[in-house]
Amino acid sequence: MKRLYDIAVIGAGIGGLTAGALLAKKGYSVAVFEAGHVPGGYCTSFKRQGFMFDSCLDAISGWGEYGWLRKVFKKLDIEEKIKMVRLEPLRVDNFAGDKINVPGTIPELINLLYGISPGEKDGILNLLDTMEEIYRIAMSTPPEVVYAYPGIKGVIGKYRDKTYKELLDEFITSPRARAVMCDRCAFLGLPPSKVSALVMTIMFMTYSSGGGYRIKGGACNLTDALVDALLGSGGELHLNAPVSDIIIEDGKACGIIVAGGKIRAKAVIAAAGAAAMCRVAGINADANKTSVSFYMVYLGLKDAPEIPDSMGYYPGYDIESTFADVARDVASPNASLEIINYSGLSPAMAPGGHTSVMLMSKAGYSYARPWNECRNYEADRVLSLAEKAIPGIKESVVFRETATPLTLEKYTGNLHGAAFGWEQSVSNTRISSHQRLRGLFFAGHWTYPGGGIESVAASGAAAAESAAALVNKEAYN
Numbered sequence: 001m002k003r004l005y006d007i008a009v010i011g012a013g014i015g016g017l018t019a020g021a022l023l024a025k026k027g028y029s030v031a032v033f034e035a036g037h038v039p040g041g042y043c044t045s046f047k048r049q050g051f052m053f054d055s056c057l058d059a060i061s062g063w064g065e066y067g068w069l070r071k072v073f074k075k076l077d078i079e080e081k082i083k084m085v086r087l088e089p090l091r092v093d094n095f096a097g098d099k100i101n102v103p104g105t106i107p108e109l110i111n112l113l114y115g116i117s118p119g120e121k122d123g124i125l126n127l128l129d130t131m132e133e134i135y136r137i138a139m140s141t142p143p144e145v146v147y148a149y150p151g152i153k154g155v156i157g158k159y160r161d162k163t164y165k166e167l168l169d170e171f172i173t174s175p176r177a178r179a180v181m182c183d184r185c186a187f188l189g190l191p192p193s194k195v196s197a198l199v200m201t202i203m204f205m206t207y208s209s210g211g212g213y214r215i216k217g218g219a220c221n222l223t224d225a226l227v228d229a230l231l232g233s234g235g236e237l238h239l240n241a242p243v244s245d246i247i248i249e250d251g252k253a254c255g256i257i258v259a260g261g262k263i264r265a266k267a268v269i270a271a272a273g274a275a276a277m278c279r280v281a282g283i284n285a286d287a288n289k290t291s292v293s294f295y296m297v298y299l300g301l302k303d304a305p306e307i308p309d310s311m312g313y314y315p316g317y318d319i320e321s322t323f324a325d326v327a328r329d330v331a332s333p334n335a336s337l338e339i340i341n342y343s344g345l346s347p348a349m350a351p352g353g354h355t356s357v358m359l360m361s362k363a364g365y366s367y368a369r370p371w372n373e374c375r376n377y378e379a380d381r382v383l384s385l386a387e388k389a390i391p392g393i394k395e396s397v398v399f400r401e402t403a404t405p406l407t408l409e410k411y412t413g414n415l416h417g418a419a420f421g422w423e424q425s426v427s428n429t430r431i432s433s434h435q436r437l438r439g440l441f442f443a444g445h446w447t448y449p450g451g452g453i454e455s456v457a458a459s460g461a462a463a464a465e466s467a468a469a470l471v472n473k474e475a476y477n
C-alpha cells in the first residue's frame with residue numbers, strides 16, 4: 001500500500017468500484033479501501049450446500065441502450081466480461097392469485113394496461129407519455145439539477161414535489177391498472193402516497209423501457225468485472241481496510257485514516273454510507289430518514305413447483321396497504337413478498353433437480369422483538385406467505401438460511417440496513433451531496449441519483465469525473 005494517491009475511494013460497493021475503475025482507466029493513481037473481506041457491498045453472491053444465491057438483488061436495470069450501467073461498462077471496455085440475461089417477462093405480479101405477466105417494454109405495457117382498463121385508454125397513454133418525458137429529461141440532465149435545482153421548470157418542476165399517488169391520480173383510476181403501475185414501490189420501500197413521483201417514475205421507467213436483468217452465474221460476476229477493470233488498469237483494492245476518518249486540512253479533504261495509518265490523497269471519494277462519512281468529515285448530514293430494509297429467506301428447493309424468475313406477491317390490488325405494517329411485522333396479512341428464482345436463468349446456481357430461491361420481505365430495523373430471537377419464527381411466516389403465491393413451495397424446501405436488517409448493516413455498514421440509502425420520499429428527495437467539502441465527493445446510494453445498481457454506477461461515474469477535474473486543476477495550479 002502506498003501512502004499517497006491521486007484519489008482514495010472509501011468502499012468497494014458498485015458505486016466505489018465504478019469510480020475507482022474509471023479513474024484507473026484514465027491513468028490516475030487510485031486505491032479503493034473496503035472494510036469487508038470481499039468487494040461488492042450488496043452486490044455479492046454466496047454458496048451453501050451447493051445452492052448459490054445473490055445476497056440481495058432481484059433485477060438490475062441500466063443495461064438497455066441508454067442505461068447508465070451499460071455506459072459505464074462501455075467506457076471501461078468490459079461489456080463482454082459479463083453475461084446479462086433479460087427477464088422475460090420483467091416480473092409476474094401475483095395479486096392474491098390474479099397473476100399478470102408484466103412486460104419490460106413500453107408498447108407492451110401500454111397494451112397490457114389497455115386490456116386491464118379499456119375505458120381509460122387516454123389516461124393510460126397520457127400517464128405513460130408524462131412518465132417517459134420525465135425519464136427522458138432525467139436521463140439527460142445531471143441528477144443534482146433534476147433533484148435539487150431550485151428553478152427547474154417543465155415536467156420535472158411540476159412533479160418534483162408530488163408523490164407518485166398524486167401523479168397516478170391525475171390519469172388513471174382502475175385499481176388493477178394502478179396496482180401494476182405500483183408493483184415496484186417495494187423497490188424503493190415506500191407506498192405510493194409517500195414515494196417521490198420523480199424517483200418512482202425514473203425507477204419504473206428504466207425497468208419498463210430498458211428491461212430488467214440478472215447476471216448469469218450471480219451478481220458477484222458484475223463486481224468481479226469491475227474489480228478486474230480496476231486492477232487491470234493499475235488501480236488498487238485493499239480489503240479488510242475500514243476507513244475510520246477523513247483527513248481534513250485547511251477546509252479540504254486530503255486523505256483518510258485506515259487501520260490507524262494516514263493515506264494522503266488529492267481527492268477522496270466516499271462511497272460507503274454518506275451518513276457515516278458526513279459525520280467523520282464533520283458535515284451536517286440532515287435529519288433525513290433511511291430507506292426501508294429487508295428480511296431475506298434463502299431457500300434450496302428439491303422438485304419445486306414452477307417458480308417465475310421474479311414474482312411480486314400482493315394480498316390484493318391495494319399496494320398502499322402492503323406498507324402498513326412494515327416496521328413491526330414482516331409477514332403480516334397485509335404484507336407483500338418478492339420471490340426470486342436465481343437458478344431459473346442460471347441453472348448452475350443450483351444442483352440438478354434443485355432450485356435456488358430468495359424470499360424478500362420489507363422489514364423495519366427496530367423490530368417488534370430482537371431479530372435474533374425471532375428470525376426462525378419469521379422465516380416460517382414468510383414461507384407461509386410464499387405458499388400462498390406458489391402452492392407447494394413449502395414442501396420442497398431442503399435448505400434454508402435467513403438474513404435480517406442487522407445482517408445487512410453488519411456486512412455493509414449501511415445505516416439501519418437501509419437497502420437504498422436515504423428514504424426516497426418527497427421531503428427526503430433533496431439529499432445533501434451539495435454539502436460537500438472541497439476534495440470530498442460522494443458516490444453510492446446515499447447520494448444522487450439514489451438506490452439501485454444502475455444509479456450507484458451513475459453516481460460513481462459522476463464522482464470520478466468531479467474528482468479527476470479537481471486533481472487536474474490542482475496539477476495545473
Ligand SMILES: Cc1cc2nc3c(=O)[nH]c(=O)nc-3n(C[C@H](O)[C@H](O)[C@H](O)COP(=O)(O)OP(=O)(O)OC[C@H]3O[C@@H](n4cnc5c(N)ncnc54)[C@H](O)[C@@H]3O)c2cc1C
Pocket residue numbers: 010011012013014015016033034035036039040041042043055056057058059060061241242243244271272273294360408411412413414418419420421443444445446450451452453454456
Ligand atoms: C435486499 C436488497 C435488495 C435489493 N434489490 C435490488 C435490485 O433488485 N436491483 C437493484 O438495482 N438494486 C437493489 N438493491 C439496492 C442496491 O443493492 C444498492 O442500492 C447498491 O448495491 C448500493 O451500492 P453502493 O455502492 O452505494 O453501496 P454498498 O453496496 O452498500 O457498498 C458499500 C461498501 O462500503 C463498505 N464500507 C462501509 N463502511 C466502510 C468504511 N468505513 N471503510 C471502508 N469500507 C466501508 C461496505 O463494506 C460495502 O462493501 C437492493 C438492496 C437490498 C438490501
